[in-house]
Amino acid sequence: MVYFTLAERKTDSGDRVGGRWGQTSPEAQAVVAETLRLERDNLHLERPRIRKELVRLIKNHVR
Amino acid sequence: MIFKSLHLKNFRQYSGEQTLTFSSSKDRNVTVVYGANGAGKTALLNAFTWVLYGTHTPAFEHPDDLINHGAWAGAKPGEEVEARVTLTFEDGDQTYTVERVSSARKDGDGKRIPLRDGDMSLHFIDESGRDHVRENPERAVRQILPERLHSFFFFDGERIEKLASEDAFSEIEDAIKTILGLEIIERSIRHLDDAGQELGGEAAEVGSDEDRRLNEDLRQTRVKLEELRGERDQISNENRARRSEIDRIYAELAGRKEAQELQMRREALEAELRQAEEEITKSKRSIAGEISRRGHLAFIEGLANAVGTKVDERRTRGEIPSEIKLQLIQDLLSEGQCICGRELSEGSDPYSCVEDWKSRAGDGQAEDAWIEVGAQARFVYGDRDRLYEYLHETAGELERYRARKRSISEQLDEIKVNLGSIDSEEIRKLEQHRERLGEELHRATMRLGGIENEHKALESQRTDIERELEKAEAKSEKAKLAKRRVAVAREARTLLQETYDGVTAEVRANLDGRIAGIFAGTSYKGYEARLTEGFQLRLTKSVDGTATDVPRSSGESQILSLSFVGAIADYARERSENHAGGDVLENFSGGIYPIVMDSPFGKLDTSYQRRIADVIPKLAPQVIVMVSKSQGLGAVQEVLSPRVGKQILIQHSTPDPAKAETIELPTGTHPFVLYDGGTEWARIEDI
Numbered sequence: 001m002v003y004f005t006l007a008e009r010k011t012d013s014g015d016r017v018g019g020r021w022g023q024t025s026p027e028a029q030a031v032v033a034e035t036l037r038l039e040r041d042n043l044h045l046e047r048p049r050i051r052k053e054l055v056r057l058i059k060n061h062v063r
Numbered sequence: 064m065i066f067k068s069l070h071l072k073n074f075r076q077y078s079g080e081q082t083l084t085f086s087s088s089k090d091r092n093v094t095v096v097y098g099a100n101g102a103g104k105t106a107l108l109n110a111f112t113w114v115l116y117g118t119h120t121p122a123f124e125h126p127d128d129l130i131n132h133g134a135w136a137g138a139k140p141g142e143e144v145e146a147r148v149t150l151t152f153e154d155g156d157q158t159y160t161v162e163r164v165s166s167a168r169k170d171g172d173g174k175r176i177p178l179r180d181g182d183m184s185l186h187f188i189d190e191s192g193r194d195h196v197r198e199n200p201e202r203a204v205r206q207i208l209p210e211r212l213h214s215f216f217f218f219d220g221e222r223i224e225k226l227a228s229e230d231a232f233s234e235i236e237d238a239i240k241t242i243l244g245l246e247i248i249e250r251s252i253r254h255l256d257d258a259g260q261e262l263g264g265e266a267a268e269v270g271s272d273e274d275r276r277l278n279e280d281l282r283q284t285r286v287k288l289e290e291l292r293g294e295r296d297q298i299s300n301e302n303r304a305r306r307s308e309i310d311r312i313y314a315e316l317a318g319r320k321e322a323q324e325l326q327m328r329r330e331a332l333e334a335e336l337r338q339a340e341e342e343i344t345k346s347k348r349s350i351a352g353e354i355s356r357r358g359h360l361a362f363i364e365g366l367a368n369a370v371g372t373k374v375d376e377r378r379t380r381g382e383i384p385s386e387i388k389l390q391l392i393q394d395l396l397s398e399g400q401c402i403c404g405r406e407l408s409e410g411s412d413p414y415s416c417v418e419d420w421k422s423r424a425g426d427g428q429a430e431d432a433w434i435e436v437g438a439q440a441r442f443v444y445g446d447r448d449r450l451y452e453y454l455h456e457t458a459g460e461l462e463r464y465r466a467r468k469r470s471i472s473e474q475l476d477e478i479k480v481n482l483g484s485i486d487s488e489e490i491r492k493l494e495q496h497r498e499r500l501g502e503e504l505h506r507a508t509m510r511l512g513g514i515e516n517e518h519k520a521l522e523s524q525r526t527d528i529e530r531e532l533e534k535a536e537a538k539s540e541k542a543k544l545a546k547r548r549v550a551v552a553r554e555a556r557t558l559l560q561e562t563y564d565g566v567t568a569e570v571r572a573n574l575d576g577r578i579a580g581i582f583a584g585t586s587y588k589g590y591e592a593r594l595t596e597g598f599q600l601r602l603t604k605s606v607d608g609t610a611t612d613v614p615r616s617s618g619e620s621q622i623l624s625l626s627f628v629g630a631i632a633d634y635a636r637e638r639s640e641n642h643a644g645g646d647v648l649e650n651f652s653g654g655i656y657p658i659v660m661d662s663p664f665g666k667l668d669t670s671y672q673r674r675i676a677d678v679i680p681k682l683a684p685q686v687i688v689m690v691s692k693s694q695g696l697g698a699v700q701e702v703l704s705p706r707v708g709k710q711i712l713i714q715h716s717t718p719d720p721a722k723a724e725t726i727e728l729p730t731g732t733h734p735f736v737l738y739d740g741g742t743e744w745a746r747i748e749d750i
Binding site: 058063 | 247248250251253254255257258261262544547548551552554555558559
């Protein structure tokens with residue numbers, strides 16, 4: 001999973017790159033993962049369409 | 064990516080068809096291409112950038128004029144003449160052939176009717192030997208080596224030193240972000256911002272009047288921030304184009320006999336000017352830092368005097384040091400026995416006698432503190448004097464650098480006047496154009512500084528509004544839900560921003576180590592190369608254990624910049640070996656890239672030429688280096704020869720028999736510049 005690799009990335013000194021990951025709500029973690037996936041898979045999509053899709057996703061995660 | 068061969072057809076000076084093949088040996092990874100000035104070395108470098116990306120380097124004059132003049136002159140009316148470049152390379156297990164063509168038809172009056180304008184194709188041969196055509200060749204090439212990185216792998220060796228200048232940080236930062244494929248995160252942050260704004264609007268609709276007002280303030284702040292970012296990006300792009308155009312003008316002036324000397328002098332002075340400006344900035348920062356750390360010492364005189372007087376008074380009164388310590392009296396009384404052996408029982412005369420000493424005894428801790436304060440008060444004067452001395456020295460240095468800057472500016476003005484007075488309309492026009500670009504660049508850079516400040520202020524304003532919105536209490540369930548959604552969008556955005564900053568810093572630190580390693584292998588002065596947190600290349604030396612910036616010569620800057628190029632190539636190689644795929648952060652999977660450089664030894668003295676010749680083979684698994692006769696023989700040849708796997712000559716013609724010359728290589732004497740009754744051409748000769 002994308003967010004898993006993000007959370008596990010570490011710097012040379014051993015600090016986590018996604019340092020605050022553990023303190024972030026599961027909803028926000030899921031939203032980050034979905035946003036990155038959306039952006040990667042839909043490069044051709046225009047900004048307003050991605051925004052709409054994201055708003056829909058966030059509403060799905062936070063009910 | 065390892066280059067196998069480059070085929071040219073009627074491309075610039077190269078008439079007819081010419082093929083170069085390159086060394087792909089691991090131990091002898093360097094291909095040296097010898098060519099006289101004007102023979103076609105820069106055209107060769109640009110054959111690579113054109114075939115792969117359709118772009119050219121700043122020093123490439125008349126980039127639209129690609130078709131060989133001789134081939135065009137010899138064409139019959141109605142005939143199509145093409146300039147074609149074909150590059151064959153290996154990447155992973157596949158062999159690719161990329162080709163680009165521009166062509167024109169000659170009409171009855173000899174005029175050009177453009178037909179093909181850089182049309183590109185990409186083929187690859189699979190493991191079974193079958194040939195395939197890639198649908199989107201531009202995209203496929205960019206996937207192998209991103210365009211934003213290509214200037215680090217194909218470059219004009221003399222101009223690469225600019226990477227070490229103060230204003231190259233954005234180029235370096237861009238390269239690092241490209242290596243990581245961080246554009247995806249950049250765009251994702253923007254999308255989350257958009258979504259947060261839309262959700263904020265919905266929350267405001269079901270919220271209080273205060274929510275609506277704050278949301279409107281937030282919307283306006285965002286609009287201003289977007290406008291500023293747009294303006295910043297536009298100015299940055301325009302500045303890049305201006306710098307590239309100035310580079311082109313410089314190359315053109317340096318190529319004209321009547322302007323050459325002045326132009327070379329100008330470039331040397333501009334390098335000195337940059338150095339002086341960096342030193343001025345450094346001195347100013349140092350003065351500001353010292354004042355912020357130790358500036359209070361200047362105002363401490365009264366206080367230190369008062370403390371000294373108090374300590375002296377106590378000494379005079381005999382209070383410090385005291386004859387007897389309070390702790391001893393207390394111990395004797397509690398143990399019930401005096402040091403003379405008498406019993407000390409409460410109410411007895413001996414007890415009262417010892418107890419009397421309490422008022423005369425000193426408190427050990429207070430006494431120590433007084434003594435220390437007294438000593439510190441004396442040290443304060445020493446610290447203050449040292450601060451004054453340091454400020455005095457640094458201010459003197461600052462003034463010397465300012466004077467140096469004024470003197471260089473005057474010399475540059477004089478060069479400008481001298482160039483303007485050369486009897487050549489073309490040089491005058493180039494000079495006027497350069498001056499206009501320089502003024503525009505200056506104004507634009509000032510504006511960028513202003514934008515940076517406005518941006519910071521607006522960002523902080525936005526954070527404040529967001530906090531206020533979070534604090535405002537939601538009245539209904541609907542409003543609470545809307546608020547939670549906004550909060551999640553913001554939380555996700557913050558998390559991505561922090562990840563983005565963290566990953567960028569991680570790669571910067573990684574490259575910093577690699578640069579230091581490559582540079583250490585070439586330096587004989589004990590200097591250390593660093594990539595700072597502000598993405599600037601620096602050269603430092605250790606003074607009393609502290610890394611201090613040192614002034615750089617042109618040669619040092621060039622080695623520093625080459626070390627950065629080598630670090631990028633090394634990082635890309637390692638990334639390709641460890642790339643597991645699947646992580647969206649690792650959008651760019653890295654790769655093995657050759658480096659192609661034109662004239663890296665130009666203005667340097669022999670010792671720097673040796674050092675650069677020593678570092679070149681270590682930069683990448685394959686290096687193609689183009690040199691003139693004066694640059695490529697002697698010391699350079701001696702150092703490079705154990706690593707050279709292939710030598711190629713660009714032979715070219717001259718209409719002047721007096722200019723014909725030969726070149727002495729270990730393989731024998733070869734024709735280098737040939738007299739050919741007026742026809743001009745260049746051809747490739749393997750040796």
